[in-house]
Amino acid sequence: xxxxxxxxxxxxxxxxxxxxxxxxxxxxPDAAQKTLVLLHGFGGQATQWRYQIHHxxxxxxxxxxxxxxxxxxxxxxxxxxxxxxxxxxxxxxERLDLPAHFTLAGHSFGGALATEYALAHPERVDQxxxxxxxxxxxxxxxxxxxxxxxxxxxRLLQRFTRSWLHAPLHVLKPWHQNTLAQWRGWERFPQLTVxxxxxxxxxxxxxxxxxxxxxxxxxxxxxxxDVGASGHLVMLERRDxxxxxxxxxxxxxxxxxxxxxxxxxxxxxxxxLRQRPWLxxxxxxxxxxxxxxxxxxxxxLQSAARRFPRQTALIHGDLQLTYQQVDExxxxxxxxxRTLGLDHGERILFVLPDSPQFIIAFYGALKAGGVVVxxxxxxxxxxxxxxxxxxxxxxxxxxxxxxxxxTTLRGHGTxxxxxxxxxxELLNPGAATPTDERQAVGVHHFSALLRHHAPTTPDVxxxxxxxxxxxxxxxxxxTSKGVMLTHRNLVANTLQTRHWIGDAxxxxxxxxxxxxxxxxxxLTTTLNVPxxxxxxxxxEPGFDVVRVLNTIKRHRPTIFPGVxxxxxxxxxxxGVRKFGIDSIRVCISGSAPLPVEVxxxxxxxxxxxxxxxxxxxxxxxxxxxxxxxxxxxxxxxGLPLPSTEAQLFDLVSGRHPVExxxxxxxxxxxxxxxxxYWSQPAATAQVLTxxxxxxxxxxxxxxxxxxxxxxxxxADMWYPDRPGDPAFPRDVEExxxxxxxxxxxxxxxxxxxxxxxxxxxxxxxxxxxxxxxxRRRLPPTLVPRQVIFVDxxxxxxxxxxLRRELVKRFDTLRRLME
Numbered sequence: 099x100x101x102x103x104x105x106x107x108x109x110x111x112x113x114x115x116x117x118x119x120x121x122x123x124x125x126x127p128d129a130a131q132k133t134l135v136l137l138h139g140f141g142g143q144a145t146q147w148r149y150q151i152h153h154x155x156x157x158x159x160x161x162x163x164x165x166x167x168x169x170x171x172x173x174x175x176x177x178x179x180x181x182x183x184x185x186x187x188x189x190x191x192e193r194l195d196l197p198a199h200f201t202l203a204g205h206s207f208g209g210a211l212a213t214e215y216a217l218a219h220p221e222r223v224d225q226x227x228x229x230x231x232x233x234x235x236x237x238x239x240x241x242x243x244x245x246x247x248x249x250x251x252x253r254l255l256q257r258f259t260r261s262w263l264h265a266p267l268h269v270l271k272p273w274h275q276n277t278l279a280q281w282r283g284w285e286r287f288p289q290l291t292v293x294x295x296x297x298x299x300x301x302x303x304x305x306x307x308x309x310x311x312x313x314x315x316x317x318x319x320x321x322x323x324d325v326g327a328s329g330h331l332v333m334l335e336r337r338d339x340x341x342x343x344x345x346x347x348x349x350x351x352x353x354x355x356x357x358x359x360x361x362x363x364x365x366x367x368x369x370x371l372r373q374r375p376w377l378x379x380x381x382x383x384x385x386x387x388x389x390x391x392x393x394x395x396x397x398x399l400q401s402a403a404r405r406f407p408r409q410t411a412l413i414h415g416d417l418q419l420t421y422q423q424v425d426e427x428x429x430x431x432x433x434x435x436r437t438l439g440l441d442h443g444e445r446i447l448f449v450l451p452d453s454p455q456f457i458i459a460f461y462g463a464l465k466a467g468g469v470v471v472x473x474x475x476x477x478x479x480x481x482x483x484x485x486x487x488x489x490x491x492x493x494x495x496x497x498x499x500x501x502x503x504x505t506t507l508r509g510h511g512t513x514x515x516x517x518x519x520x521x522x523e524l525l526n527p528g529a530a531t532p533t534d535e536r537q538a539v540g541v542h543h544f545s546a547l548l549r550h551h552a553p554t555t556p557d558v559x560x561x562x563x564x565x566x567x568x569x570x571x572x573x574x575x576x577t578s579k580g581v582m583l584t585h586r587n588l589v590a591n592t593l594q595t596r597h598w599i600g601d602a603x604x605x606x607x608x609x610x611x612x613x614x615x616x617x618x619x620x621l622t623t624t625l626n627v628p629x630x631x632x633x634x635x636x637x638e639p640g641f642d643v644v645r646v647l648n649t650i651k652r653h654r655p656t657i658f659p660g661v662x663x664x665x666x667x668x669x670x671x672x673g674v675r676k677f678g679i680d681s682i683r684v685c686i687s688g689s690a691p692l693p694v695e696v697x698x699x700x701x702x703x704x705x706x707x708x709x710x711x712x713x714x715x716x717x718x719x720x721x722x723x724x725x726x727x728x729x730x731x732x733x734x735x736g737l738p739l740p741s742t743e744a745q746l747f748d749l750v751s752g753r754h755p756v757e758x759x760x761x762x763x764x765x766x767x768x769x770x771x772x773x774x775y776w777s778q779p780a781a782t783a784q785v786l787t788x789x790x791x792x793x794x795x796x797x798x799x800x801x802x803x804x805x806x807x808x809x810x811x812x813a814d815m816w817y818p819d820r821p822g823d824p825a826f827p828r829d830v831e832e833x834x835x836x837x838x839x840x841x842x843x844x845x846x847x848x849x850x851x852x853x854x855x856x857x858x859x860x861x862x863x864x865x866x867x868x869x870x871x872x873r874r875r876l877p878p879t880l881v882p883r884q885v886i887f888v889d890x891x892x893x894x895x896x897x898x899x900l901r902r903e904l905v906k907r908f909d910t911l912r913r914l915m916e
Contacts, residue, residue, distance in 0.1 A: 100152070100604045101125070101151070101152055101155060102401045102405065103123050103125075103144075103145060103148060103151060104401060104404070105391040105393055105397055105398075105401055106123050106124055106125045106389065106391045107121055107122070107123060107170070108121070108122045108123075108124050108194070108392065109121060109122075110122055110189075110190045110193050110194060111193070112166075112185070112186045112189040112190055112193075113186075113189075116174060117172075118166065118171075118172045118174055118186075119171065119172050120163055120164060120165070120166065120171045120172070120186060120190050121144070121163075121164040121169055121170035121171045122144070122161055122162065122163050122164070122190060122194060123144050123145070123151065123160075123161070123162045124159075124160075124161050124194055125151065125155040125156075125159065125160045125161075125389040125391075126159040126389050127155070127156050127157075127158075127159065127385070127387040127388055127389040127741070128387050128389075128741055128769075129386075129387055130157070130158050130159040130387075131157050131158050131348075132157075132158045132159070132200070132201060132224075132348050133158060133159040133160075133161070133196055133197050133199075133200035133201065134150075134154055134158050134159070134160045134161070134200065134201045134203065134344070134348065135161045135162075135163075135191065135196070135200055135201070135202045135203070136150065136151075136160065136161065136162040136163070136203050136204075136205075136208075137163060137165065137187070137202070137203070137204040137205070137208035137209075137211050137212050138162075138163075138164075138165065138168065138169075138204075138205055138206075138208050139204070139205045139206025139207040139208040139209070139230075140206060140207040140235070140270070140273065140274070140278050141168070141262075141263040141264060141265055141270060142168065142169075142205065142206070142208065142264055143164055143168050143169030143170075143264035143265075144162035144163060144164045144169055145162075145169070146205070146331070146333065146334065147162045147205075147333060149333065149334065149337035149340075149341065150203075150333055150337070150340065150341060150344065153337075153341045153344075154341075154344065154348070155389065156385030156386070156387060156388060156389065156740075157385070157386070158348060159197075159389075161191075161194060161196070163187065163190060165183060165186065165187075165208075165211075166178065166182070166183060166186050166269075167265045167266070167269030167270075167273065168264055168265040168269070169264050169265075173265070173266055173268075173269050175268065176272065177272050177276050178269065178272045178273040178276055178277060179276045179277055180211075180214065180276075180277045180280070180281065183211060183277065184211065184214050184215060184218065187211060187215055188215070188218075188219070198222065199222060199223075199224045200222065200223065200224060201223075201224055201225045201226075201227065201347060201348060202215060202216060202223050202225070202226055202227070203226075203227035203228075203229060203344070204227070204228060204229065204231060205229045205230055205231070205331075205332070205333060206229075206230050206231060206232075206235075206304075206330065207231075207235055207277075207278055207281075208231075209228035209229060209230070209231025210231060210235070210281050210283060212226060212227075212228065212231075213226070213228065213231070213283060213286055213287065213290065214286070216290060216292050217286065217289055217290065220291050220292050223292045224292070224293070225292065225293050225294070225295065225347045225348075226290065226292045226293065226294040226295070227294070227295045227296075227297065227343075227344065227347060228294065228295070228296045228297070228313065229297045229298070229332050229333055229340065230297070230298050230299070230302055230304075230310070230330050230331075230332050231283070231296070231298075231310075231313060232283070232305045232309035232310055232313065233282070233283040233284045233287065233309050233310075233312055233313055233316070234281065234282055234283060234284070234305075234309055235278045235279065235281065235305060235309075236279070236305060236306070236309070237274070237278075237279075245270070245271050245274045245275065249267070249268055249271065252267035252268065252271060253267065253268070255267065283313065283316075284312070284316065287313060287316040287317045288316050288317070288318065290317050290318065290320075291318070293319065294314075294317045294319070294320040294321070295320070295321050295322075295323065295343060295347055296313055296314040296317070296320055296321070296322045296323070297322075297323045297325060297332060297340060297343055298310050298313075298322075298323075298324060298325070298328075298332065299324070299325050299326060299327065299328025299329060299330075299332045299335065299336060300324055300326060300327070300328075301327055301328055301329050302328065302329055302330045302332070303329070303330075304329070304330040323339075323343045325339040325340065325343075326339070374386075374738070374743070374804065375802065375803055375804040376737035376738055376803070376804025376805070377804075378803070378804075379725060379728060379729045379737060379803060379804065379805075380725065380728065380737065380740075381600050381725045381726060381727045381728035382600075382727075382728070383600025383601065383727070384597055384598060384600050384725070384728075384740060385597060385740050386740060387740050387741045388590070388593050388594055388597055388740045388741050390562075390586060390589060390590045390593065390741075390769050391562075391589065391593075392562045392586075393562055393585075393589065394464060394560040394561070394562060394564070394566070394585040394589075395461075395464055395566050395585045395588045395589055395592075395626065396428070396461045396464045396465050396560075397589075398589070398592065398626060398629050398630045399421070399424065399425055399428065399461045399629050400425060400555075401630075402421045402425075402629055402630070402631075402632040403421040403422050403424070403425035405604070405605070405632055406421050406604075406605045406632040407420065407421055407422035408420050408421075408422065409421050409605050409632055409634070410634045411423070411424045411457075411629075411634065411635065412424065412454055412457060412634065412635040412636075412637060413634060413635070413636050413637065413653060414453060414454050414525075414637040415522070415525065416525060417454060417522075417524055417525045419454060419524075421632065424454075424457060424458060424461075425461075426553035427458045427462070427548055427553075428457075428458050428459075428460075428461040428462035428465060429462065429465065429552070429553050429554055429555050429556065430462070430547070430548045430549075430551045430552065430553050431458055431459050431462030431463070431466075431547060431548060431551075432462040432463070432464075432465035432466040432555070432556045432558075433466075433551040433552055433554075433556050434462075434542075434547035434548070434550070434551045435462065435463060435466040435468060435493070436466050436556055436558070437551065438493065438514075438515050438542070439492070439514070439515075440463075440466050440467070440468050440492060440493060441467070442467035442468075442558065442559075442560075442564075443467065443468075443469060443564070443565065444467075444468055444469065444490075444492045445468065445469045445470075445471050445489045445490060445491040445492060445493075445568065446463050446468050446469070446470055446471065446491060446492065446493040446494070446495060447471040447473065447482070447485065447486060447489070447491040447493070447494045447495070447513075448460070448470055448471065448472055448473070448495050448496075448616065449473060449475055449477060449482060449494065449495070449496040449497075449500060449504075450475055450495055450496060450497065450519075450616070451475045451497070451521075451614075451639045451640070452611065452614060452615050452620075452637050452638075452639035453519075453521065453637065453639065454524050454637070455495075455519045455523065455524065455544055456615050457615075457625065457635070458548075459495055459517075459544075460615070460625070464560065464566055464585070465555060465556055465558065465560070466556060466558060467558040467559075467560050467564075468493075469565045469566065469567065469568060470566065470567045470568070471485065471489050471491055471567070471568045471570070471580070472567055472568070472569045472570065472615075472616045472617075472621070473485055473570045473616060474570075474614065474616050474617070474894075475497075475614070475616060477570075479503040479506065479507070481578075482503070482507060483507060483510055483511075485570060485580070486507055486510065486511045486512070486513050487510065487511045488580065488776065488777060489568055489580065489776060490511065490512045491511070491512065491513055492512055492513065492514050492515065493513070493514065493515045493516070493517060494507060494508075494513055494515070494516045494517070495516075495517045495519070495544075496516070496517075496518065496519075497518065497519060497520060497521070498518050498519070498520045501516075501518055501541075504516045504518070504541075505538070505541070508540060514540060515540050515541075515542060516540060516541050516542070517542045517543070517544055517547065518541065518542070518543055518544065519543070519544035519545075523544055523545050524545065560585065561585070562584070562585045562586040562589065563584055563585070563586060564584060564585055565582055565583070565584055565585075565773065566583055566584055566585045566587070566588055567582075567583045567588065567621075568580040568581065568582055568583075568776050569581045569583060569616075569617075569618050569621070569715050571715050579775045579776070579778060579781060580775060580776030580777070580778075581618070581715045581716050581772050581775060581776075582772055582773040582774050582775065582776050583618075583718050583772055583773070584773055586769060587718045587769065587770050587771070587772060587773070588621075588622070588626060588718055588770075590718070590741070590768070590769035590770045591622050591626075591717070591718040591719070591720055591769075591770035592622055592626040592627055592630050593630065594720065594739040594740050594741060594742065594768075594770065595622060595623060595627050595686075595720050595723075595739065596627050596630050596631060597739075597740055598686075598723055598725075598726065598739060598740075599627075599657070599684055599726060600726070600727065601726075601727065602631055602633075602657070602684075603631075604631055604632055605631070605632040605633070606633070607628065607631055607633035607634070607656050607657050608633060608634045608636060608653060608654065608655045608656050608657070609624055609627075609628040609633050609634065609635050609636060609655060609656075609657045609658070609659070610624075610636050610638060610646070610649070610650065610655035610657070610658040610659075610660075610682070611624040611625070611628075611635050611636060611637050611638060612624070612638045612640075612641050612646060612658075612660060612664060613659060613660065613661070614639075617715075618713070618714075618715040618718055618719040619659070619661075619688050619689055619713060619719050619720075620659075622718060622719060622720060623659035623686065623688075623720070624659055628657075633657070636649060636653045636655050641663075641664055641667070641897065643664075643667040643668060643671055644671075646664075646668075647668070647671060647674065647677040647679070648677070650677050650678060650679055650681065650682070651676075651677040651678045654678060654681040655681060655682060656681060656682065656683055656684065657682070657683070657684045657685070658682045658684070658685045659685065659686050659687075659688070660685060660687055661687060661688065661689040661690060661897040661898065662687055662689075662690050662691070662692045662693065662696055662897075663690075663842065663891075663893070663897045663899075664897065665685070665687060665692075665696050665697075665700045665708065666696055666841060666842055668700065668703070669696060669699045669700055669703065670841060670859075674703060675703060679703060679704050680703075680704055680705050680706070682704045682706045683704075683705075683706040683707065684706060684707055684726060685700070685704075685706060685707065685708040685709070686708075686709055686710075686711045686720075686723055686726075687708060687709070687710050687711065688710075688711045688712060688713055688719075688720070689897060689898045690897075690898050690899065691710070691808060691828055691831075692708075692710040693831070693832065693835045694732050694733055694832070694835070695835050695836070696835075697709075697710070697732065698732075707726050707727070709723060709724035709725070709726055709730055709736065710723070710724055710733075710734065710735055710736065711723035711724070711735060711736060712735035712736070712806070712808060714794055714796075715772075716771065716772045716785065716792055716794075717766055717768070717770050717771050717772065717792060717794075718770040718771075718772065719770075720739060720770070721738060721739060721742050721744065721766045721768070721770070722735040722736050722737060722738055722739065722742075722744070722806055723735070723736045723737070723739060724736030724737070725737065731801075731803075731805040731807075733807065733832075734805045734806060734807040735798075735806050735807065735808050736805060736806070737804055737805060737806070738766070738768075738804075738806075739768075741768050741769055742766060742767070742768035742770070743766065743767040743768060744764065744765065744766050744767075744800075744806060745765055745791075745800075746760070746761070746762030746763065746764060746765070746798055746799070746800060747762050747763045747765050747791075747793070748762050748763075749761070749762060749763055749797065749812070749824075752793060753787075758800060758801065758802050759799065759800075759801065759802070760799070761797055761798065761799050761809055761824075762797070762798065762799075763793055763794065763795070763796065763797060763798070763812060764794045764796045764797070764798040764806065764808070765787075765791040765792060765793050765794065766791070766792050766794065767789075767790045767791050767792065771786075771790065771792045772786075772792070774786060795811060795812050795813070796808050796809075796810070796811055796812070797809040797810050797811070797812055797815060797824075797826065808828075809826045809828060810826035810827050810828060814826065814827055814846070814847070814901060815847075816847035816850050816851075816852070817850060818850060818851075818852075818879035818880065819879055825847075825852070825879070825880055827844065827845035827846065827847075827852075827901075829876070829880055830843075830845045830852055830854060830872065830876065830880055830882060831843050831844070831845050831854075833871070833872060833875045833876055834854060834856065834868060834871075834872070836871075836875075837863065837868065837871060839858045839859050839861060839862050839863055840856055840857075840858055840868075841857045841858055841859060842856070842857045842891065843855065843856045843857075844891060844899045844901060844904060845882065846901045846904050846905055846908070848905060848908055848909075851883040852880060852881075852882045852883060853882060853883055853884050853886065853904075853908055854868070854882040854884070854885045854886070855886050855887075855888050855891065855904050855907075856868065856885055856886070856887055856888070857887070857888055857889065857890065857891070858887060862887065865884070865885035865886075865887070868882075868885045869881065869882060869885060886908070888907075891904070892904065892907075
């Protein structure tokens, strides 16, 4: 799977006066097994190691440096002597905070630098790997004449060398004269005391053959690997052979057989598997851990625009925008916000349906250093006022239909500006706007702001640790709270989810975006993940099954994150196959339990893969999912995502882990877990333990293979028999779903008695027939006291059934009957 290496770029200051910075690609997963440092050669750059970086990045930490004058490092004038280059490397590795021991690999003259570093710091280098490294670097006569030319002449030739030399000629000339041509490895190799592997190809004619062949003979105890038909760029031309050799070195194996290496790898992995048994069931393409790049969230959009500038980023009705257009528009919006006075860390409230404007404004607000406050677009004005006051929001972005309430909000709290937009504004930017609104002080119009500001990225320093979003929960279990998510939280969960879809094709996928971006599930799975992939977002705000099916027929999406009610609606639609739903090959269902029958029927219709996952806003939100191309457990939420820990705590104290197979409260820990609740330290302390565990409020069970199953919300369980022996809605719901005429069911406990609310088709069975079936399949204490047929369920804006509203309906019905 491709990794955008540029996301992992770091700048390291190696000299203060004058300042000189080296650029380093540093991919550092949590619990890295080993650290591998890679040094390129004369005229090279760090990305020449891309195949090795991709291969080793997640089991291990991998650091690839652009040396002074090369790649994206600074290119100051100077003599470029060996001592300076070695000091750069030593300083950079120290400031990158490398572990005490690491493996060091160098290509060509990078091998000479690696040799010198190993001689100076043998206590730090576990293994030394020299690839296409010669004992001396004597260029042919033509090349020597080339570097004798004066600098003005070399600068004229610069444009002819840019494609194959990754350093300017004013750098390479002194480097060649003062370092490359002067170095003699024949005296240095015999002094090495660290284990060394020498890799070369027998078609390397850049230097004379004896310059390569003598190298392993001079190094005490060195091992040699000749990968055969390869020229000088061995790690590019024979990458698989080089990677196999590096694998043996990193496994600590130099001369033993591959069988022994496999045994050692198995032994070393047992400890981690005992702690996280679910790792054994990961798909082969899914890493056990991920490295979270130290970048703000909007770097994902910038990366997509850099890699896929002309790729269609979004489709909304007849409007289509490329990634370059979206990136530039978000820059314009960011500059507009800075002009309006938005300072770093100030809040901007979004009350906006899914639209191109949402995407542009979201990333633009982050580029401006702002914090986006997300709330459902149908939130009532009274609740909006509370959120404005709580967060101190300075700006409000909403639609013209809410301009009256927006104007009212401006009279309260800190709200200084209102930005208005309408549904088709980008398709028809010249659409008329009301005259009074155009002239109102502090009221601005979205397209006008874009027109009047520059498309360049604003110069605002945004750190990965900065707050990116405050997401107000839907309040399904009580009063909504503002969940604080940092850039790092959102980047981490985006990449965790992206790596779970191991066969996702960069720049080729098409996401059906029917989940609200205002909800954390939609924000991650239908906005940030497709952007990270360079995929096309097919916007379908609000879920109307007829409209969605027509969109599927027209645009042929390949990935469809959703909620169970969406898949139920598609399953039950007459003649659904004629809409071409077989284009969908991957679906992850969240927000509510996915009934087995719904899953099986949807997969039969699409021939794709529908798996159940799990998350919560406080974890940005995804923490678990079933493997898409490996073993899965139907009826479970699957396995914790990479870099995610999960365990169950007892339901009484909420602090003591329970044994495998027992029920308990699910707790998760990982880089996606929130910073806390906005302005509610007491509420934060109730759900975040001092050692970083997030208590989810969900009752779950885990088997000995690490598959988790959600039983219910703690708030939804009841005790039909005795304390300590709870019952859960799913106990009853799964049985009722076995009846073909039942479309959807939700069970709530009232006065410790289960009540079943059911939607059914035209030939719906009687309530007594359903109760009779339950009596045959369930113990008496779990048989519903009543079955109540409803046309539809009260839902949150993302589609989750609001059980507390069902309780209110039952109480109302009971009072009417009395």
